[in-house]
Amino acid sequence: MKLLECEAKEIFEKYGILVPLGKIATTATDAYSIACEMASSVMLKAQIPYGGRGKAGGIKEANASQAYEIAKNLFEKRLITKQTPTKGILVKKILVQKKVEILKEFYLSIVLDREKECPVIIASQFGGVDIEEVPEKEIFKEYIDPLIGLQKWQARKIAFDLCAKNPQMSIALTMDIVSKLWKIFEKEDCSMVEINPLILATDEKMLALDAKMVIDDNALFRHPETSNLKLNSIDDSEETRIKEMGINYVKLDGNIGCIVNGAGLAMATMDAIKFFDGEPANFLDIGGGANPEKIKNAFKILFADKSINVIFVNIFGGIFRCDFLAEGLSMALEEQNLNISLVLRMEGNKADEGSKILNQKNIKFIPINGLSEGALKAVKLSREDKK
């Protein structure tokens, strides 16, 4: 779960990391009055849980007299960055932040290193740019033993590295920020936390000018207050809505819709379609313990996708019940007529019961015995329907 910058900054403050003075505006009038209050130049920062805001025009400098117009423009349109869904995200909150005089920008983050199987602190004296653009030799890394956590010497090492060419910086302050960021990472179950840029201000204080936090969804049971933020999430994209239903779905460009049980089999199904020169319209893993209601929802997602002209259902039931699939499908068809072909492969757990239900309800489908046979059939049909 990606937090908004303002949500992450609230957590930063709770742990004692300084952030610039800022307030949330939900209307352009709000933005104007906050800017007046601050009596200086402000940064208007669109709050969406995706990166790349700056380059997409989601972060603007303004004085009080400009704040209303600029905020109004930000609120009116969907912000599209390189990381958002293609339709972009509607801006509902703007962080109005007092402009800070910067001496120097740094980079500091903690992420999980999948290969070394532990957290890693990444720091650089080149902040404010994408860390991918910083040369390798300018990046300092410190791997953390997950059983004992960050050690003092490690925080000290990072601090000396960062301060080496910046004598005006305090080792103690830098160590303090590294330690606090580690505490956030560990206690809040982050999969990543990033300050870019971490700045040294003209008053020699160190502040987090920006804040990124991703919380491990699997750990949300330990963080009820963070889970609550999710309920008010402004991410209104279709994929997020579907994820909430417990369905793993990724939209693709093709015309063959797929419903499969299991992630690996779902990928193999898409690959088989492609192998026979067809184009899958989506990845959809319905999971092992799906009930008829969830299956109905999965079909409805595909019915709503107008680019789909064939549906290929590929089920190899281990725990998954094929009779539930049949029930879910018939429920979906009660709400909507199907005018495209349905290629159906049902094998394993309660497959006979499933077929019986489909026959009883007079549901038309093309029965198939294997994955390749089904993929080939679906590809053929997708071409015929195109003509």
Place this chain on the structure above:
Amino acid sequence: MSILTNKNTRLIVQGITGKQGSFHAELCEKYGTNIVAGISPGKEGTFFKNIPIYNTVKRAVKEKKANASIILVPAPYAIDAIMEAIDAGLDFVVCITEGIPIQDTMRIKAYLKNKKTKLIGPNSPGLISPGDKAKIGIMPAHIYRNGNIGVISRSGTLTYEVVAELSKNGFGQSTCIGIGGDPIIGTNFIDCLQMFEKDKETSTIVMIGEIGGNAEEKAAEYIKKHITKPVIAYICGLTAPPEKQMGHAGAIISKGKGTAEEKIKKLKNAGIEVANTIEEISAKIKT
């Protein structure tokens, strides 16, 4: 023989009184697995079917000489259950539970160093040795046949598909092991390859990989240097778009890394046969 599990396995089920635990314990036992105890704190002295229940893993080791465990407890309690099993000195622990916080899994991995216990999973469908009638997992037993193909996979249902196809073509299996779909797992491809190489009953190894991470690339190098038995690989996710998680927590192409193309290329460069489709796997097995 087979790998990890065989006739001598003395299994405990952690979480046996739960919904998943009781359901799968019954299926495993029905298949022939020797379940010696169940663990459910506070319920010692009671029975599930005819399986005695103990409060702690240590008690089951002492009373029943248990040497392996299957974890079927919900994600919030999984780390605790796994650590208890490791501390009790079991030979191996199979964690079926999906959705364990990744920082928990990292801690478990660090804790496992210098311990004798092998961890399979988390987010694994388990393992099965058809010849020994030993099933420690949630897979549909009827598709498996006794034979000499060793199967290693990161996926569940995809493995069922592959195994059903192998069985249909007359290729039975020595052991099939699901190593789990999470980004961080216990036993990996290389550990399993090593075990299959030593196993007299296994003549050919089938390795099923997917996008994300670099476990397949590392396995390719290992196979080239250390494995003498034929290996046939199948990698899924050629059509997966970048930066999207494809169901499994570990299945994501991140910053251009972990693509199926790259994995297939590395495997082929190492001289390993790569099947384009699931049907092709059987066709590539030399008898």
